Amino acid sequence: MKEESKLGSAGLQMADDTIVITPDHLHVDKxxxxxxxxxxxxxxxxxxxxxxxxxxxxxxxxxYEAYVPMxxxxxxxxxxxxxxKWDVIKIAIFHxxxxxxNKVNQSGKKIQSVSGKVKEVLLSSPQYDxx
Amino acid sequence: MKEESKLGSAGLQMADDTIVITPDHLHVDKxxxxxxxxxxxxxxxxxxxxxxxxxxxxxxxxxYEAYVPMxxxxxxxxxxxxxxKWDVIKIAIFHxxxxxxNKVNQSGKKIQSVSGKVKEVLLSSPQYDxx
Numbered sequence: 001m002k003e004e005s006k007l008g009s010a011g012l013q014m015a016d017d018t019i020v021i022t023p024d025h026l027h028v029d030k031x032x033x034x035x036x037x038x039x040x041x042x043x044x045x046x047x048x049x050x051x052x053x054x055x056x057x058x059x060x061x062x063x064y065e066a067y068v069p070m071x072x073x074x075x076x077x078x079x080x081x082x083x084x085k086w087d088v089i090k091i092a093i094f095h096x097x098x099x100x101x102n103k104v105n106q107s108g109k110k111i112q113s114v115s116g117k118v119k120e121v122l123l124s125s126p127q128y129d130x131x
Numbered sequence: 132m133k134e135e136s137k138l139g140s141a142g143l144q145m146a147d148d149t150i151v152i153t154p155d156h157l158h159v160d161k162x163x164x165x166x167x168x169x170x171x172x173x174x175x176x177x178x179x180x181x182x183x184x185x186x187x188x189x190x191x192x193x194x195y196e197a198y199v200p201m202x203x204x205x206x207x208x209x210x211x212x213x214x215x216k217w218d219v220i221k222i223a224i225f226h227x228x229x230x231x232x233n234k235v236n237q238s239g240k241k242i243q244s245v246s247g248k249v250k251e252v253l254l255s256s257p258q259y260d261x262x
Contacts, residue, residue: 028176029160038183043239044256047163047174048249108174118179125175125256 016090017079021068023098031111035090040115044125048110050100062100062109071095086124088116147221148210152199154229162242166221171246175256179241181231193231193240202226217255219247 018034028045035043050062079091092113100109114124149165159176166174181193210222223244231240245255 027160028163029158032159032178036180040180041182043176043178043180045159045174045176045178046253046256047176049167049171049174049246051172052169115180122177122256125177125253 017076018090018092018094019072019075019079020092020094021066021071021075021097022094023096026094026096026108026111028111031092031094031113034092035113035115037089037115040089040117040121042118042121043113043115044121045111045113046125047108049108064095064097064100064109066095066097068097082114082124086114086116086120088114088120088124090115148207149221149223149225150203150206150210151223151225152197152202152206152228153225154227157225157227157239157242159242162223162225162244165223166244166246168220168246171220171248171252173249173252174244174246175252176242176244177256178239180239195226195228195231195240197226197228199228213245213255217245217247217251219245219251219255221246 026047028047031045032043050059052059075093075095079093082088082091092111094111096109114121116124157178159178162176163174181190183190206224206226210224213219213222223242225242227240245252247255
């Protein structure tokens, strides 16, 4: 267990769960690399993006604040729930804090990803959007 | 409709469906960029990777061959089925042909991706692994 890993000051990697809360851009290729495993037949990624409208109003950006230790603790619970239900190999959950612009190709506000056998990955995918 | 798009010789982009069959590495960031849309609240990606074992035997690589026009036509049917069931914005399906090595970070053998509203994206994700 490394409290301060190379993932950044708010990044925490515990066993095969990676939790990162960061003001930086999120990158799907980086997350894919983290969850990749020689014994995995599949990787799923769910990217939350900032859409340009909400309840009929234009959205230019979202702004997220978080009390990082609590956010991390809640995300850790989600990882635990996923592992209780599905036999996944690795989990990575990245959440951005600060400004998240409505710009295509601007990373997104969160990325949740798992690797494992095809069936487990497919079944777990729609179940964990609770971050 | 562009029969030969900038996506490469086996790439076909029709309306908001992108179908690419290629011997080249697949890149999740490129696929994410293609399905991105200002009005999308989410993007899901399913990456099929080459795992290191199958029925107790070691797998070093897989090799895929395809009669590209037929493969493309079958994938187009899948896109149609997805759109009949879910209100997604864009779909991209990339499939690699040729050698697909068991190496983490070596792209994967296929990537399927949709963008849209969070609920539609989550519900459609586990349903379309039939490529």
